[in-house]
Amino acid sequence: MILLVDDDEAVRASLSLLLRQGGYLVQSAAHPDEALDLLSQKEPELMIADMNFSIETSGEEGIAFLKTLKQRYPQLPVILITAWGSVPLAVEGMKLGAADFINKPWLNDHFLQSVKTVLTLARQKREEPSEVGLNRAALNKRFDFDAIVGEDAGFMQVLETVGKVSATDASILVMGESGTGKEMIAEAVHLNSHRYNKPFVKVNLGGISASLFESEMFGHKRGAFTDAKTTA
Numbered sequence: 001m002i003l004l005v006d007d008d009e010a011v012r013a014s015l016s017l018l019l020r021q022g023g024y025l026v027q028s029a030a031h032p033d034e035a036l037d038l039l040s041q042k043e044p045e046l047m048i049a050d051m052n053f054s055i056e057t058s059g060e061e062g063i064a065f066l067k068t069l070k071q072r073y074p075q076l077p078v079i080l081i082t083a084w085g086s087v088p089l090a091v092e093g094m095k096l097g098a099a100d101f102i103n104k105p106w107l108n109d110h111f112l113q114s115v116k117t118v119l120t121l122a123r124q125k126r127e128e129p130s131e132v133g134l135n136r137a138a139l140n141k142r143f144d145f146d147a148i149v150g151e152d153a154g155f156m157q158v159l160e161t162v163g164k165v166s167a168t169d170a171s172i173l174v175m176g177e178s179g180t181g182k183e184m185i186a187e188a189v190h191l192n193s194h195r196y197n198k199p200f201v202k203v204n205l206g207g208i209s210a211s212l213f214e215s216e217m218f219g220h221k222r223g224a225f226t227d228a229k230t231t232a
Helices: 010-022 030-041 060-072 087-095 109-128 136-142 153-166 182-191 211-217
Strands: 001-006 025-028 046-050 078-082 100-103
Touching: 001 010, 001 030, 010 025, 010 060, 010 109, 025 030, 030 046, 030 060, 046 060, 046 109, 060 078, 060 087, 078 087, 078 109, 087 100, 109 153, 136 153, 153 182
Parallel strands: 001 025, 001 046, 046 078, 078 100
Antiparallel strands: none
């Protein structure tokens, strides 16, 4: 069940309809206090919470509510939504444990994909055997990391994250300095995903000019630009 918290009745109605069409059970609340009362009766799988519940638009109400939720229900995943989004606000929310941050007006497909990804990761975490720790042998039993070498504690956390997100359809950005193994991590994501039997295409974006990027990535028609002699 998903608990939706927003003071705007129209938003609650729209998102409730969208989520139900996506196959989810939904319960809604207009205020954090109402949501906490519902939580005391039954804990949902996911909470979707607005950041503002009055004329205030700073997001402080949502941040305070998130802090309360993480203190009382640390395992409950929370997606934050707001019409007054900003990068600092999103960063603060994610640091406090929010699973995602979505701006209003939302895109339906993106919203449902976020919900699906957060629920998938939460269910994986609940189903993990309690005795499994962050060691290479345990990770190798669950995921395919044969091509990657390393047993540093920090690196084990990276590999565990790779294994978890690989099972989802979420977009993944791999960052790091040159030579740190970003390409190997990308290959590990592909190898552990449900697309493992599909081609893994590597593209060096640094070698593609801005003017030809769309053609290289998505194809072009004959004559679209100089030397475009065939449709590709």
